Amino acid sequence: MKHFLTLADLTAAEMHHILNLAVRIKQEWQAGNAPTYLKDKVLGMIFQKPSLRTRVSFDVAMLQLGGNGLYLSPNEIQLGKRESVADVARVLSRYVNVLMARVFAHEDIVELAKYAGVPVINGLSDYVHPCQGMADFLTILEHKGTFQGKKLTYVGDGNNVATSLLFGATLLGMDFTIAAPQGYGLHPAVWDMGRRLAAASGARIVVTYDPLEAFVDADVIYTDTWTSMGQEAETELRRKVFPPYQVNEDKLRYAKEDVIVMHCLPAHRGEEITDAVADGPHSVLFDQAENRLHAQKAILVWCMEAD
Ligand code: CP
Ligand code: NVA
Numbered sequence: 001m002k003h004f005l006t007l008a009d010l011t012a013a014e015m016h017h018i019l020n021l022a023v024r025i026k027q028e029w030q031a032g033n034a035p036t037y038l039k040d041k042v043l044g045m046i047f048q049k050p051s052l053r054t055r056v057s058f059d060v061a062m063l064q065l066g067g068n069g070l071y072l073s074p075n076e077i078q079l080g081k082r083e084s085v086a087d088v089a090r091v092l093s094r095y096v097n098v099l100m101a102r103v104f105a106h107e108d109i110v111e112l113a114k115y116a117g118v119p120v121i122n123g124l125s126d127y128v129h130p131c132q133g134m135a136d137f138l139t140i141l142e143h144k145g146t147f148q149g150k151k152l153t154y155v156g157d158g159n160n161v162a163t164s165l166l167f168g169a170t171l172l173g174m175d176f177t178i179a180a181p182q183g184y185g186l187h188p189a190v191w192d193m194g195r196r197l198a199a200a201s202g203a204r205i206v207v208t209y210d211p212l213e214a215f216v217d218a219d220v221i222y223t224d225t226w227t228s229m230g231q232e233a234e235t236e237l238r239r240k241v242f243p244p245y246q247v248n249e250d251k252l253r254y255a256k257e258d259v260i261v262m263h264c265l266p267a268h269r270g271e272e273i274t275d276a277v278a279d280g281p282h283s284v285l286f287d288q289a290e291n292r293l294h295a296q297k298a299i300l301v302w303c304m305e306a307d
Pocket of ligand 2: 124129159160161224225227228229264265266
């Protein structure tokens with residue numbers, strides 16, 4: 001059974017395979033001759049948190065692949081409250097061919113995968129956001145042509161999105177720099193994994209508290225919300241801590257001339273990113289959003305492929 005829970009579970013060869021698949025599926029879609037790789041298959045989509053991109057892109061992906069997406073809202077399933085995670089996994093596996101879940105605790109997606117009789121895809125947990133990561137590396141590949149020797153800088157909160165970027169970059173051999181305020185960096189266990197992957201790929205990792213240092217010579221600047229879903233009680237505190245890490249035109253001057261700016265969205269314009277940058281010439285925010293569709297088709301096809 002092939003689950004897609006975190007990029008760190010993949011080998012570099014698998015990561016490249018899924019990216020190549022995404023490139024091909026996107027080309028077929030653009031040419032108007034997309035094969036229905038998942039004809040009559042059903043994807044169950046469990047959501048514990050709100051979503052625009054994940055919900056719609058998975059739904060449309062299944063439709064365009066010849067199958068169906070089934071949206072299950074937080075109130076319907078009440079994962080772990082109305083029914084245990086293990087029982088939800090066992091029941092849904094009798095109805096659907098593949099499952100996607102957006103959860104709070106990463107342990108819940110691991111538990112789903114443990115008891116499901118079908119592949120499970122992580123549509124975001126508090127730990128990682130691997131579908132976003134796959135779409136992001138597809139976007140980087142399209143704009144930069146290669147990962148080797150390119151500098152990806154993440155500025156802001158060391159959250160689920162940052163963790164997936166670290167895992168993806170170090171798998172692919174891309175240099176990764178993160179600038180986060182003290183106390184908001186990546187978890188030590190995440191670093192251990194990142195360093196292990198980097199040792200195999202040759203990627204360089206830089207950690208700093210200084211956002212300007214991180215911007216220097218960057219090929220890609222990436223940021224995300226200062227307050228992730230589930231951390232709402234900390235919003236005011238975080239609004240005081242994070243402003244020096246805002247992605248704005250002043251800081252962008254330190255990056256390479258052809259730098260691309262990325263954000264997984266939803267954006268809090270005027271907080272982690274300014275309108276001028278989000279809507280400016282370096283922004284690829286909506287390419288990223290579109291690539292969720294193509295990357296997730298590749299993930300779905302990969303999960304359903306025989307080994
Ligand atoms: N980027 C992302 O996952 O967006 P949604 O929360 O809208 O799905
Ligand atoms: N880090 C954000 C990503 C949203 C797509 C969150 O978890 O809320």
